[in-house]
Amino acid sequence: MNSLFEFFKEKNDCKLLIVSDDKEAQEAFDVLSYNQKKPFVLADFRANFGDDLLSFSEELQNITKTLNEFYSYKKENKVLVVPLRTASYKMPVEKCFDSFKIEFASTIDLDKLKDKLYNWGYYFVDIVTSEGEVSLRGDILDICPLGASKGFRVSLFDDEVESIREFDIEDQKSAKEEIDSFSITPAFLALNEDEIDRINEELESVESDAFIKDIHSLGFWYLDDLGEYLPSKFNSYITYNALDELDEAYIFESKRIDKEKFLTLPKIPKAKKYxxxxxxxxxxxxxxxxxxxxxxxxxxxxxxxxxxxxxxxxxxxxxxxxxxxxxxxxxxxxxxLNKEIKKKRKKKIKLVLDELLVNDFVVHEQHGIGQYKGIEPVVVMGAKRDFVIVAYANEDKLLIPVENIDLIDRYVADGSSYAVVDTLGKGSFAKLKDKVKDRLFAIANDIIKLAAARELVNGIKINCDKKILKDFSTSAGFDYTKDQKRSINELFDDLSSGKVMDRLLSGDVGFGKTEVAMNALLAVILDGHQALFVCPTTLLASQHFHSMKKRFDEYGIRMAQLDGKTTAKEKTYVKKALESGDIDLVVGTHSLLDIKTKDLALVIIDEEHKFGVKQKEKLKELREDVHIFSMSATPIPRTLNLALSKLKGMSSLLTPPTERLGVRTYVKEFEEKLIKEIVLREKRRGGQLFYVHNNIASMEAKKADIQEILPNIKIEMIHSKITQVKAEKLIEDFNDGKFDILLATSIVESGLHLPNANSMIIDGADRFGIADLHQLRGRVGRGHKEGFCYFIVEDKKKITSDAIKRLLALESNSYLGSGTALAHQDLEIRGGGNIIGEAQSGHIKQIGYGLYLKMLEDTLAILSGESKEESQVVDIKLAISAFISNDYIVEDRVRLELYRRLGKAKSKEAIYEIEEEMEDRFGKPDIPTKQFLELIMIKVLALQKEIKTVSSYEMNVTFTKNDDIKETIKSPSKDDDDIIATTLKYLRK
Structure with missing residues (x-):
């Protein structure tokens, strides 16, 4: 930085500065801005020539946006700051950038506009959830240009712009105020028809393993005369750090500017004054x-x-x-006085577009597990309505009116279980639910009794207000995230309250749970007490022991390890030392369940879902007033969180640490050459790989195949059929670098921290759920190295278009935030299942996690004295046509999402809010859609009046109450609008 500062203080005429990476680019940005220059920083583009660029979409968007801004800035003080790898490739020439405005009251030729946006690289989607996307719905155009934090919603009257408003891409709601105009810049490049045709033609003849060969995935490599090497164009300088990176940047030299070119560039001189x-x-x-x-x-x-x-x-x-x-x-x-600015987190989309696919399993509250077959219109009593079709055993079908769609939920169990479809009308599911309910009452009762008993005991009061504790957090070598700070404060409040603590911390892997726990350990030990840290496996215990030893060394804390690898002699010593008080902290496994201590104050349980209820109780019995702090890597559903938070403290970590790099994801078709390249590429950077093959029967054959392609590579296998001891030994050997590839089933999806394994190949990725792929991908890129994950499919012609969409969603990371939001939803449900413990997996498998948790929440609420009334259902048999029409909303997924949200609406306000949003997003509802909204209003009002059926025949409308009392009223005619108005008038009185 000092050499850059000195150089630019002299106000020289450098137009292009080549730096080593993102970090140095940020330093250059600060120095240039300080010295009255206008810097434009390009992303560090680390792709190799020919790579599928979907997983580099963020960097490409940055390059397009920044170059566009740079070329349109007309003052002389501008400087383009380019990381070395980016500067080594051809960048688009100035004529590839342009923009145009959409203004209020102007006219638009929609066909021409569509062509232009397509040529400019915009993705056409159902719902705009990120930059570079556009959605056309009748007379409403939604678009989010590059660099815009909000989208723009254009309402058309025929071909005239009637209004323009900004909208929030998280919840799709638009602002009330209208704006006069906005600019659209290219999402890829401002190319014309001929240029697009030329690139597409070239792509057809290209040999590439890209899953989809299109302009988005490969176009950038084939710019030809539309591209230029920036160092050849501008007055350029290079930093010494960038020169040091030259060799590494040139591991793959194809299609890059000549290396010698960089060596001849003038260097930024070393600092003399600063x-x-x-x-x-x-x-x-x-x-x-x-x-x-x-x-x-x-x-x-x-x-x-x-x-x-x-x-x-x-x-x-x-x-x-x-x-x-x-x-x-x-x-x-x-x-x-400023600290480094943290990377912005991508906002989680609040709307989860329902990814319920035809043939997915669903659970109906009364009838059990069936298969979703889609939404179909059915004519009943001469009126058209939409019904959800669910298939059961013996080819039976259940038709559920869409207004009662809240009665079904996606079936989620654990990754390995396959649902068994129930039989309609046998009552077996009701019996099963009763059995589960009895079991749940027993579990909930135990949870509550235990919480009540601990509430009566005085806890060990820990003094957490010491300067040394504040210093500990600053010595971590990184800044704590906001969530970590909050969780530590919650932890300290509990420890110093004089009550017995029972707190659960949930947070994704690598989000810093152990760091939070270390603060508690230090507080307790400095206060003169002992602590235990319990892990499910020897490997984890060993990892934690070494990292804690490093952090705690300067505080004189006496530590020991106690697990399966500890010798008998060491075990005896550790146990005696714990009993006499000569040891402050022991990190270990199940071996810690039967020990005696002198002054134990805190037990921390890592990966708490891996321990059974009885094991956890045994730890609590070590001392009745001991503080318990549990940690789990799966998020907990909000509702269960609330139900349980009355009984135990809940904290969560939702923000990733700043230095955590994303995982590059690629979707590929299986090819031996490709597997070889992936493995050798990871080996060249000194790393190891996971190879996920989720079929134990064919695992040996897969191992032989890989060994044939790569005879010198060492491979070991791990799956659920091998013993715990052998599995731990394998993981330990892998961690020590004794072999290169760990061939595994999806068993590796949780609890491992192996910073040197940074590439993962997933075989048959189209057969995994989105949540499993999301979770597996989280295994790599956990150190300071970038992770690579390859979703491999056997034959892309044989997989469904939905599976392709789902895989590409994860590849580009941006596709409809619902992809990842849905993955989180699945994980949350599982996280809730984890709290209850492994023993319950049988029940969960029978009725699915979602319903199981719903029942547990209800049970806990009843036992806590908050009686929850049984959910009522209203049977509506009105002879009216009411459905969200295809003309109004074309995309089935979006209609399903709205049906789901309206089905869950419990108040008039909630319906009005959704109606307002629909009008905002899709324009004024047509007649069937408007009548469907009124039907939902009838349902909500009938529920409030304890009415169980609303039916009509000719001009008569009949209401049946829960006590079976009926009342019939007359409508002025049998027209839909009269029947609806009459029904609503009665229900509103």
């Missing part, structure tokens, strides 16, 4: 350098005050910007 500083005490540091020019950079005035600096001090120049520059010279000191 030195980098890192002052611990800013105020004190400034006094040491009195007499020099002082500059303080901060984002806010409040931050300046927090450093005890005087804003009125005329000797200090204050700059309020986000720059991070800390330098000193003979006559100047520049200090930044």
């Amino acid at each position: 030195q980098i500083i890192n002052p611990a005490n800013v105020k004190e540091f400034l006094t040491f350098h009195d007499g020099k020019k002082h500059t303080i950079i901060s984002t806010t005035e409040a931050k300046v005050k927090s450093f005890d600096l005087d804003l009125a001090d005329k000797k200090i120049k204050y700059i309020f910007e986000p720059y991070i520059i800390n330098l000193v010279s003979d006559d100047e000191v520049i200090i930044s």
